[in-house]
Amino acid sequence: MEKNLSEPKMKKKENQKSTLREYMESLFVAMLIAIVIRALVIYPFRIPTGSMEDSLLVGDFLLANKFVYGIRTPDWVGIPYTKIGFKIPFIRTPGFRKPQKGDVVIFKYPRDATLNYIKRCVAVSGDTVEYRNKVLYVNGEVFPNPPHSKFIDSFIYPANRQQSDIYPPGAGNRDNYGPVRVPAPGDTFRFTDENKNLWYERFQIILYEDHRITLSHNNQTIDLTIDNQDRWQTAISMYPMNDFTIDEQSLSGYIYTVKNRHYFMMGDNRDNSLDSRSWGFLPERYVVGEGLIIYWSWNSDVPLYRLFKKIRFGRILNLIR
Secondary structure, three states: OOOOOHHHHHHHHHHHHHHHHHHHHHHHHHHHHHHHHHHHOEEEEEOOOOOOOOOOOOOEEEEEEOOOOOOEOOOEEEOOOOOOEEEOOOOEOOOOOOOOOOOEEEEEOOOOOOOEEEEEEEEEOOOEEEEEOOEEEEOOEEOOOOOOOEOOOOOOOOOOOOOOOOOOOOOEOOOOEEEEEOOOOOOEEEOOHHHHHHHHHHHHHHHHOOOOEEEEEOOEEEEOOHHHHHHHHHHHHHOOHHHEEEOOEEOOOOEEEOOOOEEEEEOOEOOOOOOHHHHOOEEHHHEEEEEEEEEEEEOOOOOOOOHHHHEOHHHOOOEOO
16 A cells, blocks of 8 residues: 655644644734724823923833723824824714813823823813912912922022913913913803904914914915914914904904813923923813823933843832822
8 A cells, every 4th residue: 555655744734834824813813902902992101201200200101091081093194103194083982081180191292293291180171270489279279289299490480570482472481370261161252452362372272173263464365373373473463353264254253162171281390391381271182091000110311231220110010190
C-alpha cells in the first residue's frame, strides 16, 4: 500500500494558518474594542502644563469618564496629531448629570477645538463670578480653594489695572476680575449703541452656538470668527450697528436667545493658568469628560537613571478630586 507522506505536513501547515488567523482575529477584535472604549467611554489624557498644580502635575497620565456627562461622538475626522482633516456633525447621548462646580473637566479648547484642556469648573450657567485679591467669589460667597491649589506669585495686580488679554475686555486682570455672569439658556441679548461694551462677549457666545456674524462696509464683507477675534473690539468701536448682521439679520432690533449651558473654568494654579479669565465661557458642546483617575505619573525633570525617582509611585491610581 502506498502512503501519502505529504498529508501530515499539509495538515500541520493548515493548523498553523488556522492558529495565526485566530490570533489575528483576536487582536483585531481587541483593538476594535479598545478604539470604541476610547472613543465613547474612557478618554486617556496627559497633563502637559502646570495650570492644575498641585492637584495635577506635569507628566500625570489620567483617564477621563466620558460617560457621566453623556457620550460625545467624534466631531472631526483626519490624521491624528495634525490639523489635517475635516469636521463632521456630532451627537451627545443623555448623561447621568451635567458638569458641576468643583468638577475637574476635560474639554475642547473653544478657540482651537483640536486641542484638549483640563480645568476645574467653578461656576455654571446663571452664576456670577468675581475674583478679588486672589479670592474667588461665586454668587457673592467665597468659593473654597481646592486642597492642592497654589499661588506662585505673591504680587497682586491692583483692581484698577486692565489687562489686554482678559475676557471680556474691561473685566479687570488676573487677580482682580469681574464680576461677570455666566450666560444661561433663555438669556436674551439686545444690541444698542449704548451697550457696545457687551458686544464682544455676546458675539463670542453666538459664534459658539453655530451662527454667522458678518461686518459689511464699503461693499466689502468679512466674517467675524474666532481666528480674527483680536480685531473685534476695533471693529465694534469703529463701525455702526447697521454694518453688522447675525445670520444676515441686522443687529438693529435683533434679539438673540441663548440656547446652551455654559461654564466658567479655572486652573488650580491660580497665577499660571490660561482659563476662562482669558478666553471666556466654556460652551457645553465642548465638554469631553470628567477627570477620573491617575494611572501613571512621570517626572520628566528627573534623569532616566534615577528611575525610581522619575516614576511618581505615590500618585498612581489616585482618584482626581
